[in-house]
Amino acid sequence: MKIEKSLLSGSTPMLVLALLKDGDKYGYEMIEELDRRSDHTFELKEGTLYPLLHALEKERFVTSYAKQTAGGRERKYYSLTSKGLEQLAYKEKEWRHFTTAVDAVLGFAVAEGNMSLAPAPATI
Amino acid sequence: MKFGRIEDWCRQAVSQIKYPPDRQMVHQELKAHMEDRYEAYLERGFSEKEAEAKALEAMGSAQEIAPQLAAIHRPFWGYLLSISRYVLIVMACILIVPVFQYVRNMGIRGKDYLYDPARQRDPYIQEEWNGGHRILYLEPGVEARSDGYIFRITKAAIWEWDESEGHMFHFQMDVIDNRSWVEDADIGRWFWAEDDRGNYYASFYESIPGSRYVSGNSYRTGFFTRTYEMWLSGYEGEDLQWVDLHYDRSGRDITLRIDLTGGEANE
Structure with a gap:
């Protein structure tokens, strides 16, 4: 099932931060990981990831560094900062609040662990 | 491709x-x-x-x-940084010319003495000057510091004119100031003097007509040096043991003593 674009747009920064929580990644790797974790639910245009990443970097939620791969290609890795971690915690809380409220309006029983889309990211 | x-x-x-x-x-x-x-x-x-x-x-x-x-x-700072390099190069190019010329003309400490740039000669090392002759010449070398300046009396001389029976008490003072860009070019006007006979020579600022006073001209003679050619107006040829120069602009009185007993007499 594909999801409408506007549903996703507000939460992509949170998803990007969550992807970086269990290790530094470069852009392509993040897209792959997002695809895998979400079971191809998000059809994000890959180009839009970069303005997002650069904006997060400007706000110091992530930092970046260049690393040469075995194939000789240079990749730009992104790493979550402590400020980014705080931001993620805040966003997660906000998200839970939001979904709980939406579920309540829709008349679903709110149960712990019913996040069918994405498994909770592993904690460090 | x-x-x-x-x-x-x-x-x-x-x-x-x-x-x-x-x-x-x-x-x-x-x-x-x-x-x-x-x-x-x-x-x-x-x-x-x-x-x-x-x-x-x-x-x-x-x-x-x-x-x-x-x-x-x-990136605001990135722009600034990339521009600043060129600004610095241009500024250095503009500055280097006058600095080079100044150093070439004056040297870092300044020439020993530029009495009169137009005439390029020094009266202190001549025995005759404007019809008068030198009766005393000495190099006191006394030094004192105040208000961030170093004052140094380098030369002193007395001339006599036989025809008019006039006298002149001349001395030369170097003022060294490491902040030469904020220097006060009239610092010499704050000096007053007294001699062992009790004569008082007022500073330029407090002098009144007919009285004795300290007077002079100055020239920039180096990056950090201004040289004052000064004299005691009203000096009448008294036989003196010493002359004390005082500077008390900021309340603290400093004294530079010109001891005349050790001088080389020409007579």
Whole structure:
């Protein structure tokens, strides 16, 4: 099932931060990981990831560094900062609040662990 | 050309970033991503052309992200830094000319003494001057510090004119000031003097007509040096043991004593 674009747009920064929580990644790797974790639910245009990443970097939620791969290609890795971690915690809380409220309006029983889309990211 | 369309896409996406180092960095990052994607499609069995088309399709519109990237990459300090290098070079070029000329003319400490730049001669080392003759010459070398200045009496001389029976008490003082750009060129006007016979020579600022007073002219003689050619107006040829010069502008009185007993007499 594909999801409408506007549903996703507000939460992509949170998803990007969550992807970086269990290790530094470069852009392509993040897209792959997002695809895998979400079971191809998000059809994000890959180009839009970069303005997002650069904006997060400007706000110091992530930092970046260049690393040469075995194939000789240079990749730009992104790493979550402590400020980014705080931001993620805040966003997660906000998200839970939001979904709980939406579920309540829709008349679903709110149960712990019913996040069918994405498994909770592993904690460090 | 391999990656021709991918290259075009990247170029378009970064085209609105104005700061060149950022533009290059983002270009490289986007290209690496698309190459990864392209190779993934090749591995899945697509042809090169198909893989390229699919990689482009996955990225989305370059026109759409170009203004977004440009809005983020506006490094104020980066611009300032890249401009400042050129500003510094230009400033150095402009400054070097007068500095070079000044050093060539004056030296770092200044020439020993430029009595009169127009005439280029020094009355202190001559025995005859304007019809008068020198009856005493000495180099006191006394030094004192105050208000950030160093005052040094380098030379002193007494002349006598036989016809008019006139006398002149002359001395030369170097004022060294390490902050020469804020120097007070009239610092000599604060000096007053007294001699062992009880005569009082007022400073330029407190002098009244007909009285004895300290007077003089000054010339910049180096980066940190201004030389004062000074005399005691009203000196009448008394036989003196010493003359004390005082500077008390900021309340603390400092004294420079010119001891006349040790001088080299010409008579």
